Amino acid sequence: MSNEAVFLEHLLENSAYRWKDLPVKAYTAAGTQSRGMTKQILFEGTDMLPTEIRYFESEPGGYSALEAHEHVHHVIIMRGSGHALLGDHVHPITTYDSIHIPSWTYHQFYAAADSYLGFLCMVHPQRDRPKRPDEEALKSLLSNPAVKDWIRY
Amino acid sequence: MSNEAVFLEHLLENSAYRWKDLPVKAYTAAGTQSRGMTKQILFEGTDMLPTEIRYFESEPGGYSALEAHEHVHHVIIMRGSGHALLGDHVHPITTYDSIHIPSWTYHQFYAAADSYLGFLCMVHPQRDRPKRPDEEALKSLLSNPAVKDWIRY
Numbered sequence: 465m466s467n468e469a470v471f472l473e474h475l476l477e478n479s480a481y482r483w484k485d486l487p488v489k490a491y492t493a494a495g496t497q498s499r500g501m502t503k504q505i506l507f508e509g510t511d512m513l514p515t516e517i518r519y520f521e522s523e524p525g526g527y528s529a530l531e532a533h534e535h536v537h538h539v540i541i542m543r544g545s546g547h548a549l550l551g552d553h554v555h556p557i558t559t560y561d562s563i564h565i566p567s568w569t570y571h572q573f574y575a576a577a578d579s580y581l582g583f584l585c586m587v588h589p590q591r592d593r594p595k596r597p598d599e600e601a602l603k604s605l606l607s608n609p610a611v612k613d614w615i616r617y
Numbered sequence: 618m619s620n621e622a623v624f625l626e627h628l629l630e631n632s633a634y635r636w637k638d639l640p641v642k643a644y645t646a647a648g649t650q651s652r653g654m655t656k657q658i659l660f661e662g663t664d665m666l667p668t669e670i671r672y673f674e675s676e677p678g679g680y681s682a683l684e685a686h687e688h689v690h691h692v693i694i695m696r697g698s699g700h701a702l703l704g705d706h707v708h709p710i711t712t713y714d715s716i717h718i719p720s721w722t723y724h725q726f727y728a729a730a731d732s733y734l735g736f737l738c739m740v741h742p743q744r745d746r747p748k749r750p751d752e753e754a755l756k757s758l759l760s761n762p763a764v765k766d767w768i769r770y
Contacts, residue, residue: 468719469703469704469716469717469718469719469722470715470716470717471703471708471714471715471716471717472714472715472716473714481713483713483715506691506693506715507691507715507717507739510689512688512689512720512741513668513688513689513690513691513739513740513741514667514668514741515666515667515668515691515739517691517693517715517739535665535666536663536665536666537666538659538660538666538668538670540659540670540737542695542713550622550624551622555624560634560636560695561624561625561626562623562624562625562636562659562660562670563622563623563624563625564622564623564624564660565622566621566622567665569622584693584737586660586666586668586670586739587666588665588666588667
């Protein structure tokens with residue numbers, strides 16, 4: 465990136481949050497299942513500020529992929545409400561909540577049935593690939609009454 | 618930071634945005650002038666994710682310090698509206714706008730007279746100290762009709 469100010473004007477289009485001239489990607493985590501989710505990259509990260517800033521948005525009832533990885537996430541909820549799987553529990557989430565997801569913690573975001581869920585997710589530009597739960601990890605998640613009815617895989 | 622999930626619940630207190638158990642600091646940039654601004658650090662940054670995530674909030678009519686530095690900022694407006702000085706121009710800003718502030722660019726945020734202005738500001742945890750404009754820089758800013766009536770110093 466050259467040393468120029470970049471200003472992304474916010475737009476609201478058909479109830480979805482968008483930024484001017486910024487492409488909207490259907491969010492498909494490698495090999496994992498998600499629903500109703502889009503991704504927009506607000507900042508790709510540089511040596512001066514090694515963080516990629518992404519905006520994920522789910523339609524009501526949608527969810528992100530169930531995954532874990534070595535790299536950490538910092539998430540800030542921007543709109544709506546829902547729930548988040550964080551390892552061994554599911555937490556209700558609402559606009560402006562701030563969530564740090566540590567290494568190797570299974571996580572998944574669920575929009576409420578009647579609400580969009582939009583969040584910023586900060587991540588290191590260089591990172592390992594997310595992993596879906598293997599058979600053993602899935603068994604462990606499904607044996608936990610606090611999360612078993614939430615997870616989508 | 619240990620490898621544990623950190624969940625900061627969002628609170629709305631007397632019209633100001635706060636997070637549970639997170640200290641609120643009066644924002645005073647070194648040697649510079651600001652008004653009506655507070656700062657909350659949502660994430661301090663780690664080797665795994667070298668970005669400090671701060672939430673700044675100004676009362677209606679308030680403003681941040683006028684400064685420039687080598688390090689870059691990435692700002693996302695979270696609430697309200699106002700204006701931002703970005704080098705040689707002043708840009709109207711509103712909720713969800715995304716602004717990249719490059720190196721050595723004088724910047725200052727102004728809340729509208731009738732609106733709070735809250736924004737996230739991402740920055741490298743290791744960074745140089747901000748500089749106020751010296752006499753020459755101030756002369757240059759004041760000779761620019763696009764910014765001269767905005768700047769507070």
